[in-house]
Amino acid sequence: MAALAPPVAAARVAVRRALVGLTGDGPVLVACSGGADSLALAAATAFVAPRLGRRAGLVTVDHGLQPGSAERAAAVARWAVESGLDPVDAVPVTVAGRPGGPEAAAREARYQALVATARRRGAAAVLLGHTRDDQAETVLLALARGAGPRGLAGMPERRELDGVTLLRPLLAVSREETRKACAALGLTPWEDPHNVDPAYARARVRSDVLPSLVRALGPAVLDNLARTARLVAADTAALDELAAAALTEARSPEGGLGVDTLAAQPVALRTRVLHAWARELGAPPAALSHRHVDALDALVTQWHGQGAVHLPGGLRVARQEGRLTLADPR
Template sequence: MRLALRRVLTGLPGTGPVLVACSGGADSLALAAATAFVAPRLGRPAGLVTVDHGLQAGSAERAEAVAGWARAEGLDPVEVLPVRVDGRPGGPEASAREARYEALIAVARRYDAAGVLLGHTRDDQAETVLLALARGAGPRGLSGMPQRRDVTGVPLLRPLLDVPRADTRAACEALGLDPWADPHNADPAYARARVRTGALPALVEALGPAVVANLARTAGLLAADNAALDALADTALADVRTEAGGLSVAGLAGLPAAVRTRVLHAWARELGATPAALSHSHVAALDALVTAWHGQGPVHLPGNHRVRRQAGHLLP
């Protein structure tokens, strides 16, 4: 774990601290302990942030206990961030995730952090791929979680994506740490919990233990392919733009389907379509304006935006 973290931290730009997002579970607690060991040896300040979602009895006390441990380990700054989950759109899992990332990004900006460290493991990556398969996701969804993703200028870093979850538990045991077991992780009301406790173990039993690493490797391979296709799409989008602010239908029709749909997806987001609500069906409807045109009306996009075909152009 320390070697995996060292690879991510070595050469990380900026002089600000790295902040570990730590719930107190085995994965993030082991990552925080590794950070407390590795970061000072690299000359990098390191702190810890624990988010209290307020969804379970005793959550505030657990958050304070994690913060107290972090201070004793020499991590600085250390912050407890209470967040409000109720009243957000979407289910409880998505709402909690949105609130958590908002809080993490805000505190990272306040400290001018070089990055926020997240404790997702190889097992988490395999679960993400299985969930994406179940949803019928394309290559972007199947590429799973990236090791680095910048959100409004804040790098979110996942050093443990090649580390099995068993190693984080073993690290906690070796260090004498007592991680918290979140009951939500085994609650069948959540799809990820059902994958973790049922679907993935069944695959391991049927296909062997290598299935977890193979699923995670698939995500990495698809991520590389996606990056190449996205670069082609960026160039193609610039080529098919028109002076009227639309896109050339003839230019779009000449693109490979994998590039064309990426162009349409990127353009829809430029128009203001809500990213979380922009689905395959919306992009397919835009694509039909190019490839299956029979005089149909405009396509309605999330966020109350419309796209129509007129005189050989797609226009907002």
């Protein structure tokens, strides 16, 4: 019997680690575009999941952004059925008219489709094909944006989105390994032209920035960036737990948050408390930025009688009688 190709084994081991201990009786669904990363993930899941007593299915999203996208989605779905995956769904979405740039709009449409399909199929989780290289790119883009620890934490291995579990089993597997896994299995991945389109920041990082870093610092830079994300994510999770307790402590019986209690907190906790509270008030997370949190923090630490802080969603927060409170809209 031929030896199992190491990249195929790496993908299967990663999937097994992600699925062991997963609760719920429903199938796991692989989000698959037909690219090397998600195709290798789908093949690994088709092998591993039944051996763990779980059904494995696939969902491919047709964004309708390129000629032939519907045919390509149908081809991915046919391959999935032939590979024994079940259930299999090809879901068309509309990207045009959504807020944000084209990347953000397509991402929002894709995740909405994945969540809706998972709910309809009663899935235990949706598996995403992001690799170590994707994680490194995410960290670099976060650095370029001046993101804080939450951005530098990169993509989590597991998260809940609208009640649906999302898993990223391949975050420790390289993009090159997924290509080699596909080759070893006789699979031909689709090459998305958007991945090399310089109009997109991530494509520029992928084609120019990361190769330059590897040439200058050596190939270990990719692992180091991904490890940085894991370390920062662990620290961020711990700080978030402390901030949740601090938010409870800062709540005033009269409503709002007590300024003196907030002021006694370290800045790393205080700003997290203010961010969480702003979201609790109804500020849209995507529009809530560090500038808004800094303005709230100034009401606590640099108070000189300034007016209310305007938050996204038409919210106004003022300092009154030693408390931060939601002011009446004007």
